[in-house]
Amino acid sequence: MANNTNGSIRGTSIQVNGSSISNVTITIENLDTGLTRSVQSNESGDFRFPLLPAGNYKVTAEKNGFRTTIQDSVKVGISGKTNLDMRLASDDVERIEVTGSTIAMVDVTSSSTGIVVDSVTLDRVPVPRNLTSVALLAPGTTQGDSAFGDLPSIGGASVISTFSTTIA
Numbered sequence: 001m002a003n004n005t006n007g008s009i010r011g012t013s014i015q016v017n018g019s020s021i022s023n024v025t026i027t028i029e030n031l032d033t034g035l036t037r038s039v040q041s042n043e044s045g046d047f048r049f050p051l052l053p054a055g056n057y058k059v060t061a062e063k064n065g066f067r068t069t070i071q072d073s074v075k076v077g078i079s080g081k082t083n084l085d086m087r088l089a090s091d092d093v094e095r096i097e098v099t100g101s102t103i104a105m106v107d108v109t110s111s112s113t114g115i116v117v118d119s120v121t122l123d124r125v126p127v128p129r130n131l132t133s134v135a136l137l138a139p140g141t142t143q144g145d146s147a148f149g150d151l152p153s154i155g156g157a158s159v160i161s162t163f164s165t166t167i168a
Helices: 119-124 131-135
Strands: 006-015 025-030 036-040 046-053 055-062 069-076 081-088
Touching (some): 006 069, 069 081
Antiparallel strands (some): 025 055
């Protein structure tokens, strides 16, 4: 059983044209508990908040000369890594601009495979309520052969079974 109940937020502060911005103050606030943390983005514009309790967060990016950017309801799951870009528009020109951002649903920063299944997922996904069926929800898993107890194969791993043989 996994004992890591924390998640993380990481990302990059960038201008609307795509170039990175350093020394941006990034602040997060847990909308459920009020927990607040702030960091400065590094010279590449990267920032990270490790060891965050699971929940919904408001993320704010601020720097002099740029408009403040706010993303409401950024979800951090158990053992999950949330990736997002904070796009800041220059404050020196008056213009009407529509900007958007997305949160990456696939973590491309790690090669590990896993899934966190909570009661909400179990209620919404039509899957039998046994360990093998739930394990098959994880990426990279396949159904095993009935000769080996229908155990799932994770990442192509073999299922080892013990056979007893009697010689007469």
